[in-house]
Amino acid sequence: MGKLMGFLKNVVSEMNKVSWPKRKELTRYTIVVLSTVVFMAVYFGLLDLGISQVIEWYVAL
Template identity: 70%
Template sequence: MANVGGFFKNVMSEMRKVSWPRRKELTRYTVVVLATVIVMAVFFGLVDLGISQLFRWYLDL
């Protein structure tokens, strides 16, 4: 049990050293991540739709 207590003490010590982002930075990073996810979802959705249409066209020949 002493090991567990020492572990959490070390964790708290390291967490104090972390440089946390400011609110403005965090908001900017969040917007960038969400925009990237949306763009990639639309891109892969369109690619999937295109491939599906190609397979339907090929199978109807």
């Protein structure tokens, strides 16, 4: 039990050393991540649609 308490104290100590982002930085990072995810989803969706159309056209021959 002593090792567990020591570990938890070390965890709390290290978490206090972490440099957490400010609200403005966090908002900016969140917008960047969400816009990247949306862009990639649209890109791969269109790519998939295009490949599907090419395969359907090829199979119809």
